[in-house]
Amino acid sequence: MKDHAGQSISVWMATAELPSFSKLLMNEQADVCVVGAGIAGLTTAYLLGRAGKSVIVLDDGPIVSGETERTTAHLMTALDDRYFDLERLHGEKGARLAAESHSAAINRIEEIVCEEHIDCDFERLNGYLFMPPGKSTGILDREMAAAQRAGLSDVHMVARAPITSFDTGRTLCFPRQAQIHPIKYLAALAQAITRDGGRIYTGTHAAKIEGGKSARINTQDGHTVTASAIVVATNTPVNDLLAIHTKQAAYRTYVIGATVPAGSISKGLYWDTSDPYHYVRLSVGSDVLFVGGEDHKTGQADDAEARYLRLEKWARSRFSMMTDIVFRWSGQVMETVDGLAFIGRNPMDEPNVYIATGDSGNGMTHGTIAGMVLTDLIQGRDNAWATLYEPSRKTLGALKIFAKETLNVAAQYAGWVTPGDVKKDVLVPPGSGAVIRRGLKKIAVYRDDAGKLHEMSAVCPHLEGIVAWNPAEKTWDCPCHGSRFDRFGKVVNGPAITDLPAEEPPAH
Ligand SMILES: Cc1cc2nc3c(=O)[nH]c(=O)nc-3n(C[C@H](O)[C@H](O)[C@H](O)COP(=O)(O)OP(=O)(O)OC[C@H]3O[C@@H](n4cnc5c(N)ncnc54)[C@H](O)[C@@H]3O)c2cc1C
Ligand code: FES
Structure with a gap:
């Protein structure tokens, strides 16, 4: 079995157990084979199973051993990329579909939690977006107007976020966001998948993935899974050499968890608009405050200690009730050039190979949207969001960022x-x-x-x-x-x- 995606331990890893599954030990066949048991893979497998498809899930670690166990699990329509940018990149209709699909993803998670009676600390709460000190709040006004045009009519301005220890100034409120314990949620989803007849194999590395009439996945141990369709939900596709990897970039992001007196900070999801921005939430008992940020391109900085200290300094100067730092972990997000995930058929591949990638910092909802979109596409049904998330899309407005990222990648070959x-x-x-x-x-x-x-x-x-x-x-x-x-x-x-x-x- 491979290692987890790092040595650090997130709060979720420390506070919940996952069911274990065995390795694939023989050749198998299913309607759909999903590679990757994070939120995208398990949601897709669950929804396909509910739709009556036979499903096999392969993961080369334990389940949920990728980025999903390192998330902070804010479930939000307050996307990392501003709605006024999404409008510029995808048009007003695109921004509307983005808002609609992320709202639907939060609703879908809530429905699953209710239907499956999952005890996973799911909770609806408001989200608050504020400016760093001394910056004009004009961006918030533009964002409020764009979010409302996108259909989020309840987004509104408040004089300050409900935090007593510091004044955020004018703040944009996104009502009815949510938070969750991702490992508790996905442990239950995995059990529901097997209850519905799905098969999950861990410690099973997909070494070769081939679509077409006899679509197959060869594992490192020499076994084969044949399927009518394949979903590659490995966070970033392992079956794509270049097409997608020129349109998204990997960033490392850091989180600290500090004890605070229970109830001393109002529950909510909080973000500022710094670059990189800070993201904040509380534990279910409101006694641990999580603060994330300090992102950098993967492999291009090795100063994690300094980044954790800067996060702590930022947090202590705003949340004076903070005492001990009890968690520190980091993880990886995939930033696409146009702010939205790539979900659908793998470009330049056989039509029955699908991918879900490009979380753009909203991977909990994008992973859930992936499950909804791919379940429709695999069953030959239309999906209203499929065009927006189409992996082969070319977004003209994103050419500048595309060129910047391409130059950055080219510069890395100096390492030779x-x-x-x-x-x-x-x-x-x-x-x-x-x-x-x-x-x-x-x-x-x-x-x-x-x-x-x-x-x-x-x-x-x-x-x-x-x-x-x-x-x-x-x-x-x-x-x-x-x-x-x-x-x-x-x-x-x-x-x-x-x-x-x-x-x-x-x-x-
Ligand atoms: C610190 C941090 C904070 C975040 N905060 C938020 C947030 O607040 N809200 C939000 O929406 N998103 C957030 N995200 C993003 C979100 O958590 C991720 O985008 C999401 O969890 C990724 O899920 P996934 O299923 O795509 O990938 P993963 O969870 O990484 O799952 C991929 C799986 O594929 C398996 N795999 C890979 N290669 C192979 C192979 N060849 N064979 C077999 N298996 C393979 C891996 O073992 C892994 O289990 C955050 C991320 C980080 C790191
Ligand atoms: S990830 Fe592409 S060269 Fe290493």
């Missing part, structure tokens, strides 16, 4: 000609990693706590970027398209589908 992080593997301390140069080769070296060296190629098997050591999560992260590997080189995040090849250390 730079010296290593240290000169020799003997300089790598226990429990740590570094990239070294050996002749023309770049080698990723990890020294375990017992002092043993583990060496692998530092060349990412996706498109040959040079990976970087992530000291906070003890992973190797690729700065090009966000592939990540555990300390021993096992792939934990696509787009790479294979591990970093092992290298033999030279005799010293």
